[in-house]
Amino acid sequence: MASRIFQDSNKNNAGDFIGESTVTQSCEPCMKTNISKAATVFCKDCDEFLCDTCKNPHIVYKTGQHNIVNIKDNKSAPDIIDMKGIDKCHKHEREIEFFCQDHSKLCCSSCVLIHRKCDQVDEIAKVSRQARPELQALKQTLIKLQSEADAIIADCEQSETDVNESFAKISSEVDEMRDRIIQLFEDAKQKFITEASELKTAETKTIGNKRDASSKVKDEISKVLSMCSVVLENGTPSQQYIYSDSIKEKRKTIESIIYDQRKIKDASTVTVSFSKELTSFLEMGSNFIQLNYDGNKTGNYKNN
Template sequence: MATAGLRDSDRDTAGYFIGECSVTQSCEPCMKNNVSKTSTVFCKDCDEFLCNACKNPHTVYKAGKHDIVKCQDSKSLPAGVDMKGLEICQEHGMEIYFFCHDHSKLCCSKCVLTHRKCDRLDEIAKAFEQKRPNLQAVKQSLIKFQSEADAIIEDCKHAESGLNDSIAKISSETDAMRDLLKKLHEDAKQKLLSEAKQFQTLEVRGIGNKLDETYNVKEEINKEVSMCCSVLDRGTPTQKYIYAMKIKEKLNTIESNLNKQHSINSSSSMTVSFPREITTLLEMGNNFIKLNCDGNKTGIL
């Protein structure tokens, strides 16, 4: 049977019990019997207000330890707290006094009108007595969640700091790679120029020898041209015949020497080539460096 039809006096008493615990409190066991009796003591372990008559049965028949203090000792009693609006019904803007077990809903006096046919509708004080919430467990859960939140915050700060450090490290590593490539390029260049100069020296020496030999052959040719012209212009028939016979051997020698110099190849230029790996790297442009991160180990961003 629902208890929604509570008398106004009982409702006031309940509200008085909940909202003004720092003033006069009613004995909770007496309230269960619809008796209004002012409490004189408070059991801190059971969180319950008691009158003098109920104090002894409470300590004798109720299991557990009982830390009993006088209600006048206000420092020992639980103080009211600012609930920050939690005690107000969000639907009607009125203070909450009841709990509907059927719908697991906290109710104000207006909500009671909607839940008056529910089988289990109790005052907050009665609902609290029937099933006291384990706020210590709630507190431990909150402390655990607080610790987890702190850990997440610490992880975020660590991740953010790590990202900042990574930026500096990436810059340092790429600069180091640039310096290494620059040094490698400079060393390769100096080696290449050294080889080129050595080749040039050998080629110039060969060109000089070829030039000298050719000049000698040309000087000999010039002599024979002069002699041939003289014989043709002023020589006797006998001289012409003798010269014609003699020059055959000379011509063979001159031709042989010229052919020999023709056969000697002389380089007039040098070029440089790069391995395919270098050209492939250049073709990649600024994508030749990859950024690796936790969620993208191999992809290029």
């Protein structure tokens, strides 16, 4: 058979008498919170032992039908359990009937022939009464492990939420830093344009004054040259002497004006320069942003 019959006395009672000691079944939901509390009822549909406190939440919040029976008053028919082939020898496909203590191995009637020289081969039917307390302890251990697995799953879900939130946060942080840099550049540009405009106005004025002064002295020179040409061509020696002497002072004045205008330096071109910190920043390329990771892996991820 692929299934075995377990009597109610082996599963559904609150406890079994082993010699003079009593094994009490604990409430399984309480066990998940590390609380030891005796079970008073059993849900056949969920295969779960419950105390009076956990019974109502189990019925209300857990989906499905719930056949709740009182452990002490449970007199129902024996349950048939499908052992899923666990009670069959995988090698000989026969029912397991023996246990070899020497090799810690379950044996069928064919396997036991191989272990006939072993010192202790027990018939399972005779020693099975000792298995219930051990199985109950194992079940309670598994319940605790299940609770730990649930905690790990909850941690994973929280970690996934944290990862999603942190990735959304770092994106907004990068955008914020970008906007700050752009605003800083805009502010610097406005200040720079204002200063450049003031400089342009001053330089334009200087150039205009220099040009006006030079234009006036040029007109004066033209007048003097015109008169000088007439005196040289048509004037008498006396007239040439007088005119030559009279324009000596004017020449000195003209030379002084020309000299002063030459000393005035004007900027023909204007350039812009950037700080070393900014040029160093630009030389970094996209590596100025780093992704920091506080997981189990070592090192930092870098945005290359």
